[in-house]
Amino acid sequence: MSRTTRAPRAVGAPRAPRALCALAGLLALLAAACGKEGSPPRKGPAADKLPDYQVAQGFSLPDSRTWTRARKRGHLVVGAKEDQPYLGEKDPATGTYSGFDIEIAKMLSASLGFPPESVRFRTIASANRETALQNGQVDYYVGTYTINPGRKKLVGFAGPYYLAGQSLLVRKDEKDIHGPRDLAGKRVCSATGSTPYQRIKADYPKAVLVAYDTYSICVDNLLTYQVDAVTTDDAILIGYAAKAPGELKVVGRPFSKEPYGIGVPHGDNALRFALDDALRAREANGDWKKAYDATLGLSGVPAPHPPAIDRYPAS
Ligand code: GLU
Numbered sequence: 001m002s003r004t005t006r007a008p009r010a011v012g013a014p015r016a017p018r019a020l021c022a023l024a025g026l027l028a029l030l031a032a033a034c035g036k037e038g039s040p041p042r043k044g045p046a047a048d049k050l051p052d053y054q055v056a057q058g059f060s061l062p063d064s065r066t067w068t069r070a071r072k073r074g075h076l077v078v079g080a081k082e083d084q085p086y087l088g089e090k091d092p093a094t095g096t097y098s099g100f101d102i103e104i105a106k107m108l109s110a111s112l113g114f115p116p117e118s119v120r121f122r123t124i125a126s127a128n129r130e131t132a133l134q135n136g137q138v139d140y141y142v143g144t145y146t147i148n149p150g151r152k153k154l155v156g157f158a159g160p161y162y163l164a165g166q167s168l169l170v171r172k173d174e175k176d177i178h179g180p181r182d183l184a185g186k187r188v189c190s191a192t193g194s195t196p197y198q199r200i201k202a203d204y205p206k207a208v209l210v211a212y213d214t215y216s217i218c219v220d221n222l223l224t225y226q227v228d229a230v231t232t233d234d235a236i237l238i239g240y241a242a243k244a245p246g247e248l249k250v251v252g253r254p255f256s257k258e259p260y261g262i263g264v265p266h267g268d269n270a271l272r273f274a275l276d277d278a279l280r281a282r283e284a285n286g287d288w289k290k291a292y293d294a295t296l297g298l299s300g301v302p303a304p305h306p307p308a309i310d311r312y313p314a315s
Contacts, residue, residue, distance in 0.1 A: 027113050027235040053282075059113030063270035068114060075112045079124040079138035083216035085239030086296045088143050090123065097121040101260075103291035104143040104161050105280075111278030125213045125313060127193025128153045130154040133265050140275070141263035146195045147310070156268060156315070157261030158275030161288070162296075163211070164233035164305045165254025166196045168245055169240060171222060177229055179252040185205035186228040189218035192292050196232045199256060215240070222238065223247060234256050238299045269314040276311045276312055 061067040070076045080101055082090035088101040106116035124132045129145060133139050133155045144164070147157040161264065169186075170177050177186060184206035190197040192211045200207050210227050214217055219240050220232040234254050241248045262279075264271050282288050283306050293302045 019043050032278050033226050035125050046171035049294040051105065051294070053116050055110045055115050056113045059111070061112065061270055064268050064274065066136075066265055066268050066271050067274070069136070070112075070114070070139050075111050075118040075120055076112070076139050076188075076267035077120050077122055077134050077137070078109070078127065078191075079141035079143060080105065080121045081125075081143040081214075082121075083093075084144060085243055086299050087235060087239060088120075092273075098295070100162070100292060100295040101142045101144065101151040103295055104262070104288075105140070107282045107291060108140075108142075108275055108278050109289050111281065115151055115158060118220065127192070127213065129193075129263055131265050136265070139264075140271070142257075143259055144236055145263050146258040148195065148232075149262035151263075152312075152315070153265050153266075156264040156272045157310075158264060158272050159261040159279060159309060161262065161305045162235070162260040163278055163304070164229060164235040164258040164260060166199060166256040166258060167234040167237050167254050168251050169219070169230040169237040169248055170224065170228065170251055172226075172247055174228070174251070178229075179208075180204050180255055183229065186227070186229055188229045189227040190231050190276060191215055191218070195256070195258060196234060200231060219248070225239040235296060238301065242299050267315070276309050278311055305314065 025168050035158055080097055081088035082097065084099065087095060087099040089099050102121065105121070107120060110116050110118045124141065124143065126136065129141055129143070130151065133141060145157075147160055168177060170179070176182055180200070180203070183200070183204050184279070185208065187208045188200060189209055189210040189212065190200065192213055197209065198212055200209055210218075210221070212221075215230060215232050215236055218227065221227045222230050223244070230240070234250065236248045241250050262275050264275065279288075288306055289303050297303055
């Protein structure tokens with residue numbers, strides 16, 4: 001798990017000196033990440049299992065200012081996560097990104113006429129997604145990004161391409177937490193600017209919320225007994241649990257609907273509609289399922305039917 005985005009902003013005060021916690025967290029993660037023989041697990045699926053996306057020839061989208069700018073630049077810049085197993089992960093040794101979100105980004109780039117291997121990924125944390133799209137730091141964003149009415153006022157969304165639900169991650173020895181109602185008086189960690197953070201704050205005010213920029217820092221805190229639970233989408237938590245099966249487990253049933261969209265700059269309807277069309281075509285030709293099977297499917301959850309695309313009117 002990467003630690004490059006470490007910028008803690010705890011709501012509650014930590015119970016041990018921060019440097020000590022960081023060291024303990026690192027040791028726990030190293031222990032969790034090491035295989036039986038002491039070798040770190042391979043990051044992401046084997047390259048030969050990943051689909052090859054056919055690049056659209058002669059594709060042009062002059063009505064999209066984002067596409068036109070990328071064409072002049074010569075490549076797409078796509079925002080993503082770098083510390084979410086099976087979804088968006090960056091190999092610290094090679095800088096390569098992998099996971100289901102990364103595959104979605106690549107298959108869509110191919111439909112827009114850009115070779116997938118030319119995409120430049122940029123890590124953007126949950127709280128910074130809208131600004132990154134508004135400032136043109138990224139052309140589009142694929143990173144467990146829930147479509148909701150509040151965000152639609154700030155950015156556009158193609159998709160959804162996947163439906164997740166909020167859930168809870170706890171330590172294996174946890175006996176008391178089975179669902180969000182059990183969080184009263186418990187320290188629960190989530191990412192700043194995320195929908196799971198907002199839901200706990202609004203609906204479970206007795207929980208003691210702790211917020212960091214990334215979920216991997218929350219997981220460090222869980223492994224070192226600084227918090228009692230981590231909350232975000234099941235798809236994300238399943239990945240962390242799979243990386244540390246001896247230490248962590250996902251409990252209860254999902255208690256929200258989190259439809260994942262592709263974030264685009266607000267008002268670039270041409271790009272949004274082109275991405276909707278591209279997604280529909282990639283679902284129909286089997287690329288979506290192949291990508292799922294080679295990434296998120298490795299967590300053991302069989303491929304669901306992709307959710308219906310919500311092609312809402314130009315805004
Ligand atoms: N899907 C939720 C959200 O967009 C949580 C995951 C995340 O923070 O990326 O806020």
